[in-house]
Amino acid sequence: MSAMNQQIRLLQEPTDSVERSIRAPVLIFFGAAAFWLALGSLFWLLNVSQMYTPEAWWALPGIGWLSFGRSYPVFLNCMVYGWASGAGIGVGLWLLAKLCGTPLRRPSLPIVGAILWNVGVGLGILSILAGNGNGKEMLEFPGPVAFILFLALLIIGFWAVSMFVHREPGATYVSQWYLVGAFLWFPWMYATASALLNPFRIPGVAQSAIHWWFCGALMQLWLTPIALAASYYFLPKIVGKPIYTYRLALVGFWGTAIFGGWTGLIHGMGGPLPAWMITVSVVANVLMLIPVIANALNFHLTVRDSFEDLRWHLPLRFLLFGGFAYMVWNTLGALLSFRTFGRLAQFTFVSAGHRYLGLIAFCSMILFGALYLIVPRLLGRDWQYPRLAKTHLWFNVVGLGMIGFDLVIGGAIQGFALQDSKISMDAINDLIQPFLLVQNVAVLLIFVANISFAAAVKLILLLPTRVRPQEPAAESSKESLPEVSVA
Amino acid sequence: MSDHNRTDESTASAPEIGSAPVPVWLMGLVGLGVFWAGAYLFTYSGGFKPDVFDYEPKYGAQVGGKTTVDPKVVGKALFSSNCITCHQATGLGVEGQYPPLAGSEVVLGNATNHLIAIVLKGLQGPVQIKGKAFNNSMQAWEGQYSDQQLASILTYVRSDWGNDAPPITADMVKQVRDQLKDRKEQWTWPEVEKIPPQNLTGGGAAQQGQKPGAPAAQGQPPAPAGQPAAPGSSPPPPAQGAPAKP
Amino acid sequence: MNKFVKLFFGVFGAFGVSWLGFVAYPYLTFAGLQLNKDPNTQEVAPPAKPGTAEQGYHIYASNGCIYCHSQFVRDKNEGSDIDREWGKRRTVARDYLYDRQVFLGTSRLGADLTNVGVRQTDPQWFYRYLYSAHPESAMPAYKWLFRTQKIVGQPSVDGVKLDGADAPPPGYEVVPTEDGKALVDYLLSLKRNYALPEAPEPTE
Numbered sequence: 001m002s003a004m005n006q007q008i009r010l011l012q013e014p015t016d017s018v019e020r021s022i023r024a025p026v027l028i029f030f031g032a033a034a035f036w037l038a039l040g041s042l043f044w045l046l047n048v049s050q051m052y053t054p055e056a057w058w059a060l061p062g063i064g065w066l067s068f069g070r071s072y073p074v075f076l077n078c079m080v081y082g083w084a085s086g087a088g089i090g091v092g093l094w095l096l097a098k099l100c101g102t103p104l105r106r107p108s109l110p111i112v113g114a115i116l117w118n119v120g121v122g123l124g125i126l127s128i129l130a131g132n133g134n135g136k137e138m139l140e141f142p143g144p145v146a147f148i149l150f151l152a153l154l155i156i157g158f159w160a161v162s163m164f165v166h167r168e169p170g171a172t173y174v175s176q177w178y179l180v181g182a183f184l185w186f187p188w189m190y191a192t193a194s195a196l197l198n199p200f201r202i203p204g205v206a207q208s209a210i211h212w213w214f215c216g217a218l219m220q221l222w223l224t225p226i227a228l229a230a231s232y233y234f235l236p237k238i239v240g241k242p243i244y245t246y247r248l249a250l251v252g253f254w255g256t257a258i259f260g261g262w263t264g265l266i267h268g269m270g271g272p273l274p275a276w277m278i279t280v281s282v283v284a285n286v287l288m289l290i291p292v293i294a295n296a297l298n299f300h301l302t303v304r305d306s307f308e309d310l311r312w313h314l315p316l317r318f319l320l321f322g323g324f325a326y327m328v329w330n331t332l333g334a335l336l337s338f339r340t341f342g343r344l345a346q347f348t349f350v351s352a353g354h355r356y357l358g359l360i361a362f363c364s365m366i367l368f369g370a371l372y373l374i375v376p377r378l379l380g381r382d383w384q385y386p387r388l389a390k391t392h393l394w395f396n397v398v399g400l401g402m403i404g405f406d407l408v409i410g411g412a413i414q415g416f417a418l419q420d421s422k423i424s425m426d427a428i429n430d431l432i433q434p435f436l437l438v439q440n441v442a443v444l445l446i447f448v449a450n451i452s453f454a455a456a457v458k459l460i461l462l463l464p465t466r467v468r469p470q471e472p473a474a475e476s477s478k479e480s481l482p483e484v485s486v487a
Numbered sequence: 488m489s490d491h492n493r494t495d496e497s498t499a500s501a502p503e504i505g506s507a508p509v510p511v512w513l514m515g516l517v518g519l520g521v522f523w524a525g526a527y528l529f530t531y532s533g534g535f536k537p538d539v540f541d542y543e544p545k546y547g548a549q550v551g552g553k554t555t556v557d558p559k560v561v562g563k564a565l566f567s568s569n570c571i572t573c574h575q576a577t578g579l580g581v582e583g584q585y586p587p588l589a590g591s592e593v594v595l596g597n598a599t600n601h602l603i604a605i606v607l608k609g610l611q612g613p614v615q616i617k618g619k620a621f622n623n624s625m626q627a628w629e630g631q632y633s634d635q636q637l638a639s640i641l642t643y644v645r646s647d648w649g650n651d652a653p654p655i656t657a658d659m660v661k662q663v664r665d666q667l668k669d670r671k672e673q674w675t676w677p678e679v680e681k682i683p684p685q686n687l688t689g690g691g692a693a694q695q696g697q698k699p700g701a702p703a704a705q706g707q708p709p710a711p712a713g714q715p716a717a718p719g720s721s722p723p724p725p726a727q728g729a730p731a732k733p
Numbered sequence: 734m735n736k737f738v739k740l741f742f743g744v745f746g747a748f749g750v751s752w753l754g755f756v757a758y759p760y761l762t763f764a765g766l767q768l769n770k771d772p773n774t775q776e777v778a779p780p781a782k783p784g785t786a787e788q789g790y791h792i793y794a795s796n797g798c799i800y801c802h803s804q805f806v807r808d809k810n811e812g813s814d815i816d817r818e819w820g821k822r823r824t825v826a827r828d829y830l831y832d833r834q835v836f837l838g839t840s841r842l843g844a845d846l847t848n849v850g851v852r853q854t855d856p857q858w859f860y861r862y863l864y865s866a867h868p869e870s871a872m873p874a875y876k877w878l879f880r881t882q883k884i885v886g887q888p889s890v891d892g893v894k895l896d897g898a899d900a901p902p903p904g905y906e907v908v909p910t911e912d913g914k915a916l917v918d919y920l921l922s923l924k925r926n927y928a929l930p931e932a933p934e935p936t937e
Contacts, residue, residue: 134794180741258747275532286524339811
């Protein structure tokens with residue numbers, strides 16, 4: 001058995017009735033999420049090709065429903081709602097089940113929720129392709145589809161929170177706070193933003209205020225809490241040590257809760273919104289560093305002494321990369337909120353890069369790590385091809401590093417050029433060509449990585465074999481420390 | 488300490504968590520952060536007003552939000568909505584029908600009261616402008632425009648098409664309007680000539696010695712009473728014999 | 734249960750404050766904005782958009798124009814927007830009073846479009862640019878907003894004047910579809926070239 005599978009099995013206690021009760025909806029979410037991940041990565045590749053080589057055949061020019069303006073929202077929505085939210089809900093439900101100790105009594109409703117959610121995402125993607133998108137980032141799904149998603153969220157949220165309410169007596173754990181928060185906040189913010197922007201179109205710039213509020217809250221109060229909850233659970237389990245301190249966890253949670261909702265309006269810098277709203281957003285972005293430092297410190301001091309032993313622990317590497325990206329993402333966000341830098345970076349690749357940092361380098365990587373750990377437990381199987389996991393990790397690391405540097409540096413150049421009115425927009429376009437090429441290459445790497453992961457998930461879900469004959473048999477499966485082996 | 492940790496018997500499996508204190512340097516950082524946040528928030532928020540879009544604080548005298556608009560620009564816009572129909576965009580009027588304003592002695596003369604009175608109450612009957620005879624009817628505009636608006640129209644008219652006469656102020660219009668408020672009918676030219684040509688208050692006095700343009704020497708009105716400065720006998724005299732206001 | 738209640742209220746309250754600040758407040762404030770009526774000229778600002786522009790919002794949204802184009806002008810001390818002649822003054826909340834959908838945008842791969850209806854008044858320019866902006870520009874070719882049809886009798890008034898590689902074969906013309914016309918009507922209506930008390934136009 002490969003080292004990776006061994007490492008995963010060492011996640012202490014065996015599967016119990018609580019986990020088994022949550023199995024069906026969680027696996028539906030995971031399986032569908034892997035599909036959305038693959039589709040989203042494909043559309044991302046199409047999209048960056050359309051930016052760099054719009055006339056090449058692989059950019060599918062002239063096909064209206066696959067054009068740039070459609071492929072970009074499809075990519076983003078697949079990643080946010082299909083992959084990150086879907087997998088996030090699955091991870092959240094699993095974590096809540098484990099931590100609250102309450103078996104899920106009637107799994108049929110969450111299963112309905114899971115199906116509704118994915119059907120909604122599918123309908124939404126089709127609507128965007130068909131030319132019914134709303135043109136607002138993250139809220140492109142038309143009204144009826146948004147309603148379906150909201151229904152799914154209500155069902156899931158209700159079950160999640162009820163698991164917490166009926167939990168085993170005793171102290172609550174950090175992850176539970178984050179998850180209760182997330183499952184309460186997301187339906188609320190999604191309903192508000194969708195309702196006010198789609199059916200009840202309120203006039204004027206209030207639309208933009210609410211839209212940008214939603215974008216900030218989506219990242220900080222939905223995806224971030226789930227990722228943090230997963231980190232707080234898995235990191236101490238893997239290294240076998242307690243989380244450094246409860247108090248930093250408290251600071252981290254309440255800081256996120258209080259400041260997270262105010263961060264989105266940074267996009268409106270210099271725009272037609274009252275100055276105080278932008279200023280409040282700036283302050284929130286900077287003060288977010290407090291909970292971020294608290295959480296990062298907590299994680300660091302928890303795993304600090306275990307690096308040597310666990311250097312080859314694959315899921316741990318995902319979690320640690322994600323944690324590092326968490327710090328970088330929020331630091332960049334705080335830096336960009338100062339107007340001196342913000343006005344330079346405002347309409348450039350830097351803000352896109354910042355978004356990808358948060359969504360893909362932080363949340364996605366943590367979700368990957370979590371899925372690698374959870375899926376075998378729920379299925380009672382091992383990952384058939386650990387090499388796929390290695391490919392996944394390395395291609396992602398290189399691709400994300402590449403795209404991070406590329407977009408920030410390219411965006412800075414773009415920003416300086418935009419500030420100089422003598423440089424025309426066409427000239428700026430010429431300036432950024434090399435960066436578009438690097439972006440293309442980076443996304444290709446990420447695409448390969450994510451396809452590997454999706455394939456691995458499909459294989460483990462669909463193929464019942466337990467151990468592949470080609471894998472070298474482990475000498476003993478009873479050792480408590482993993483061997484350093486090439487898995 | 489142990490209340491943060493799970494007991495071994497429960498099925499729930501939360502990891503253990505320590506209870507070390509928050510590092511002092513972090514507390515200091517938080518304090519600094521909150522201090523900075525407060526200062527930044529209150530400096531750059533524009534007083535939390537919904538119509539302040541510029542975040543930079545303005546010290547000293549506030550701008551007050553009033554924009555100074557050039558009366559000629561406003562006047563031209565207003566002229567273009569009504570007056571232009573008859574007097575034309577060129578200010579030349581229509582031969583035999585509507586008198587010109589360009590070079591007109593009524594427009595350019597020191598008799599600003601006449602100009603204002605005509606626009607307020609209208610004019611009918613024969614009149615001679617620049618040696619040409621006209622006999623038409625101009626409606627009263629006093630109900631249509633405020634003092635400020637009339638002043639800007641007249642200022643514009645006095646400054647375009649080669650005209651170059653001093654501006655008319657809203658006060659001047661107001662004075663004339665008040666003095667003439669009992670008049671209901673349109674003027675005839677002889678009646679207009681009987682009005683005191685200008686108010687001796689600030690506006691009128693300032694106009695002595697300015698370019699007269701086309702003085703009243705031109706254009707003999709056919710009406711007999713040619714003294715422009717006789718206030719006494721005309722129907723709408725200013726109430727006080729001497730049109731002097733302090 | 735107590736713990737849950739505490740957590741619930743904390744979670745609810747923390748989020749609720751930001752909801753009040755960034756959702757309720759803008760809704761109440763900006764929903765009450767009135768048109769500005771200039772006391773001197775009686776002109777109202779912003780002017781209402783023509784009816785055909787309404788359909789254009791949907792085309793603009795669904796074709797993802799917002800992912801490359803922004804629609805707000807920043808002040809002189811914030812950016813080069815005014816120097817680039819994207820507007821004479823910064824835009825303020827009232828400029829968007831009549832917009833059924835507001836596309837402020839976060840990306841400028843292309844020019845800002847707040848005042849594009851002032852810069853380009855000829856629909857032909859828009860049609861040509863939308864049909865094929867290459868090679869001058871990186872904008873995708875929105876050929877599906879047009880159709881090529883046989884010239885029957887007289888060439889159509891809406892026919893797009895194309896030459897070179899884009900020109901249709903002889904006897905055919907390229908005309909915009911309803912969607913294309915609606916989009917161009919919307920773009921032509923994008924003007925904010927009037928002054929407002931809170932955003933006066935600068936005098937020379």
